[in-house]
Amino acid sequence: MIDVKLVVDLNRCQGYAQCVFLAPDVFTLHGEEALLYDAGPADGEREHVSQAAAACPVHAITTDLPVHHDGE
Amino acid sequence: MGSDVRIVIVGASLAGVRAAEALRGQGFDGSLTLIGDEPYEPYDRPPLSKAVLLGIMPPDHAALPYRSDLDAKWLLGVRATTLDLENNRVVLSDGDAVEFDKVLIATGVRARPWSNSSEAALDGVFTVRTCDDSRRLNERLSAGPRHVLVIGAGFTGSEIASVCRERGLSVTVTERGPAPLVGALGGVVAAVAADMQRDHGVDLRTGVTVTGLDGDSDGRLCRAHLSGGTALDVDVAIVAQGSIRNTDWLAGSGLAAGPRGVTCDAGCRAFDINGIVTDNVFVAGDVARQPHPLYDYQLLALEHWGNAIGQAEVAAHNMIHDGLRRRPHLEIPAFWSSQFGVNIKSVGIPTYSDQVVITQGSVADRRFVAAYGFRGRVTAAVAFNQGKWLDFYRGLIESAAEFPPDFDVMDRADPFEVRPSELPDPAVLSHGPTVAVTGHLPTERRVEFVSLPK
Ligand SMILES: Cc1cc2nc3c(=O)[nH]c(=O)nc-3n(C[C@H](O)[C@H](O)[C@H](O)COP(=O)(O)OP(=O)(O)OC[C@H]3O[C@@H](n4cnc5c(N)ncnc54)[C@H](O)[C@@H]3O)c2cc1C
Ligand code: SF4
16 A cells, blocks of 8 residues: 655756755655655655655755645 | 436546546546456555665555545456456456446556576566565565666566665666667667666667576576677566556457557547447556647557546546536646656657757756757756756646747856757667657557457
């Protein structure tokens, strides 16, 4: 059973690594700028993933969690 | 659009789901049905050759997020077998039929199987397209095979070879063409990909084909025969020879559908076999073949994640808007790949070029941008670990900027040398191109519709 669903638009991702910083158990940089991630992390990551999605400067992360971007 | 309208989407994966979301997002309140032959919720494929095989993500975690108020009827684990445009219905493998007012074809592609079916059935021979494929391969790689063979050095094959090396497995890659990724990136940049593979300990053999696979008495793969007469002991082989478009179910539908995909206009409306555009049949994703004004209106068949989403959104919009309110899909194609620790990103169509120049960075450091040109215009750019520059190049492509580009860039490559882009004849590749410029004609009757006399 998947608790959280997410996907990253890697065409858009610029490797800023905000998400890696905020949810290190979900997102990881492979080499200098290739982002890899677990698209179905456990419930305990809910808050981290939500913060990461909000913090991504290019809004590359889509989740099925409630959105709280500033100004959106 | 009125709530009595029925929309049916065939293919419940990336393009299908994003189209469904876009329809609801734009206020469509009629009935919505998604038909998919895989028994799972829609999931994302790019991780299947990357994060899943690296153990960063379990194979069953790839489900795609989508809006909770989709209010769709899901028919999963059932195949569409016929598109009946006389009666506007989709016939299903379980004998049922679903009627529609508008239909979206989003059936994508499947992996091209190994051509010899008894060899393909050997235990240890894999293709990677579905989550089950990836799960099974992951299990096998975890069991510690002695030697892995990857047949075909396109993106999927190269990514899997990269994973194998990272897992410490010994791996041979065979490619009929002159270098990995050459069909997508041309010879100059592909030579960098070849160096990358060899530096990471891949036994890369170019200009080589696999002529046969042997099994032991238990039906387990044990040996591969290569052109030139050598044999290799292998216990796992990944067949990465490109894909086949899922258009079989459209045979006899009267649409311009065949091995190269379903031809549609820039608004994602399908053509019929006479080249006349339909008004209620739409196409999106890997199965589509669409003209692009920036590339001389050539029909493009793109197996790219971003293209599936872009077309899905345009198709959805046009399914519920008429006339001048319809939109074209004019996005510049883009894709990414990650392999050997390098983030490869592309905008434009690198194969639509005659020349290439490394504009920024250094090939030796594997941090560079290559710009591609055709007849004096910028048509594409590819970055290795320099993704941040690609928006700039996208602007150059959109404005048909002069090639070679004449601008001051940071970290300008030295020497600044314009060279032929060295595109091979696609026929010599052992993998199908994921970017195919497939000619002007919407219908190729001779190739696709007339069977040869017995
Ligand atoms: C291993 C792998 C790695 C990839 N990596 C990248 C990458 O790094 N970057 C990138 O840009 N792209 C990548 N891609 C490509 C990307 O995943 C595709 O472009 C995308 O999946 C296309 O979506 P789609 O919905 O058009 O087709 P698909 O995802 O192929 O979905 C089509 C669906 O329709 C179903 N179907 C087919 N026929 C029928 C029928 N008759 N009835 C009912 N259902 C049917 C299929 O089973 C499937 O579920 C990768 C693909 C794979 C396989
Ligand atoms: S924060 Fe956004 S741009 Fe940065 S690495 Fe994560 S997804 Fe990519």
